[in-house]
Amino acid sequence: MYRIAISRLLYQRFQLLFEPICKRHLQQSLIDYGICHQALKFQAPMVSTLHINQRREYSKRAKKETKSKKLKFELRDEEVMNVIDVQQINKHMHNIVDTLREDYAKNLSLRTSTGVFDQLNVHFDGQVYTLNQIAQITMKNPTLMIINMGGFPQALPAALTAIHNAGMNLNPQQEGNTIYIPVPKVTREHRENLAKSAKALYIKAKERLREVQNRYVKEASKGKGAHSEDLVYNVKQWIQHQNEEFSQKATEIMEAKQKELLGTK
Numbered sequence: 001m002y003r004i005a006i007s008r009l010l011y012q013r014f015q016l017l018f019e020p021i022c023k024r025h026l027q028q029s030l031i032d033y034g035i036c037h038q039a040l041k042f043q044a045p046m047v048s049t050l051h052i053n054q055r056r057e058y059s060k061r062a063k064k065e066t067k068s069k070k071l072k073f074e075l076r077d078e079e080v081m082n083v084i085d086v087q088q089i090n091k092h093m094h095n096i097v098d099t100l101r102e103d104y105a106k107n108l109s110l111r112t113s114t115g116v117f118d119q120l121n122v123h124f125d126g127q128v129y130t131l132n133q134i135a136q137i138t139m140k141n142p143t144l145m146i147i148n149m150g151g152f153p154q155a156l157p158a159a160l161t162a163i164h165n166a167g168m169n170l171n172p173q174q175e176g177n178t179i180y181i182p183v184p185k186v187t188r189e190h191r192e193n194l195a196k197s198a199k200a201l202y203i204k205a206k207e208r209l210r211e212v213q214n215r216y217v218k219e220a221s222k223g224k225g226a227h228s229e230d231l232v233y234n235v236k237q238w239i240q241h242q243n244e245e246f247s248q249k250a251t252e253i254m255e256a257k258q259k260e261l262l263g264t265k
Helices: 002-065 077-081 086-107 153-165 188-221 229-262
Strands: 121-124 127-130 136-141 144-148 173-175 178-182
Touching: 077 229, 086 188, 086 229, 121 153, 153 178, 188 229
Parallel strands: none
Antiparallel strands: 121 127, 136 144, 144 178, 173 178
8 A cells, every 4th residue: 555655646746747748849849730730731832833824835846946946157158159049949949838838728718619629630541631621520419529531431430539648628529420519508617627737738748848858868878078078067957957948838828827717816
């Protein structure tokens, strides 16, 4: 009994002595936890905003990179002409961009008319004919166009191929020597399909520009023995720059056409 009484007495004194200290430590720990918790809450939006700003900056950089870069050196036409034919490469690239513009004007229109098919090129038996040379094109009503191939029936498959490849999003149907073309209504879906066709023609034009670039880069490489390595290298950079310039023009034409077809500003 004596030992139990002493133990109780010691426990009570220990509790009186250390309980206030324990409470103070517990309160301070809770305060520290609350400060940290509030700090974390405050910092969380900053991280999110940083990521957003980074994405926006990356988007701006991506738009800037689409534009052609300026050459870091000066190169006179005479120097380039010593290695490649400047007039020819410019002529080829001009023709590609002009063809794209003409294809848009002839083949991509919200309102399909007979004039769209008049100058459509048909490749047959090693020669090229316009469709109005080998067929009679009439508009039976606002929703149906008729192409009569009776005067040149052997070219009918070639004419169908030309219509399919024109990128006009049409569905020609053959019956005998006659081709019937239902004229689609101007719906949102029709506008979007025409815009996709505009993008497809643009991609083909860029591929042709790249082919011209590669052809003249190879030609410039052949002149390494007759010209300095620096000159040949600079000419190659000039050719790439020309490709970027004409590609940028093609991009602007395509974007303008898509806005027209989609009815956006």
